Amino acid sequence: MEDEFVNNLVLKEHPKLTKEMQDKLEKQNSRIVSDFKAQKLEKDAQKNWDLFYKRNETRFFKDRLWTIREFKELAGSFDDQKKVLLEVGCGVGNMVYPLIEEKHNSYFIYACDFSQRAVDFVKKNELYDESKIKAFQCDITSESIFATIKEESVDIITMIFVLSAIHPEKFKVVAENLFKLLKKGGILMFRDYGLYDMAQLRFKSGNKIAENFYVRQDGTRSYFFSLDEAKSIFESAGFEVDQNNFIQRRTINKKEDVDVKRWFIQGKYIKP
Known part of the structure; x- marks a missing residue:
């Protein structure tokens, strides 16, 4: 049986740091x-993500069927005027294709990823149609995205488990680039790993790069955010905070006898 996510609980503060959690963090x-x-x-960040998709192809991530439930704005308005949606870090299309399959046709979708191999998988999907979706490779920490998308031309941006894979020193420039892309009144929808999440506590000695920043065995990296930090990153780029919460969920895998709490940051940030 695959993992199930249950008991979505919205919290306004960090989970309590227990002694067991503190001991694990100190050992790191x-x-x-x-x-x-x-x-x-x-230096090898892009290469490591390309290798990730070479190994896993389209099998690793499951379709994100929960995004419309969590971000109701994605359901769209089905009027004659299409909105522009940008998914940053599209992977192999696990969010955009469920949107298209559910006939949320009120969008033209831009889908970008750091990995060219991931983008190639998006383009190979039988639903890929450049009248509805344009997939392209770019480094969101640079200005390369502006070669494809004009400033102030996007209505909604989604960034799901993406910022955590980027070096913390580049968080600010990423937020600033996304702010430039949005129209006034546009919204950025964000979910990523929260501080003290199970994934952070499982890292061993030798995996920690810097505070709350780690490397996995495959060379990809992961950062874990506090509420104040997520808020500060986007506010410093000019966004107004609509939502900025911890989401607690339980991961259950009955086959492997796994039942653990997960901690995510979820936010909605508006361009005034």
């Missing part, structure tokens, strides 16, 4: 990733 500090390796991981 016994051996930190060297500066040389950290720099190499940054």
Whole structure:
């Protein structure tokens, strides 16, 4: 049986740090990733994501059927005027294709990813139609996205488990680039890993790059956000905060006897 996510609970504050959690975090500090390796991981970031998709193809991530439930704005308005939706970090299309299949035709969708291999998988999907969706490779930490999308031309941006894969020093420029893309009144919908999530506590000594920033065995990286930090990143770029919460969910896998709490940050940020 695959993982199930149950008991969606919205919280306004961080989970309490127990002694067991604190002990796990302290053990991670016994051996930190060297500066040389950290720099190499940054240099090889795109290559490592391309290798990830080479190994896993379209099998790793499940379709994100929950996004319309969590972000009701995605249901669209079915009027004659299409809105423009940008998914940052589209992967192989696990969010955009469920939207298209459910006939949410009120969007023209831009879908970008750091990995060219992921973009290639999006384009190979039988639903790919450039009258409805345009997939392209770009580095959202640079200005390369503006070669494809004009400033102030996007109504909605989704960024789901993407910012955490980027070096923390580049969070601010990412938020600023996305702010430029949105029309006035446009919305950015965000979900990512929250501080003290199970995935953070499972990292061992030798995986920690910097505070709340880790490397996985495959070379991809993950950051874990506090509420105040997520709020600050987007406010500093000019966004107004509509929502900025912790989401607690339980991951249940009966076959593997797994039942654990997950902690995510979920936000909606508006361009005034």
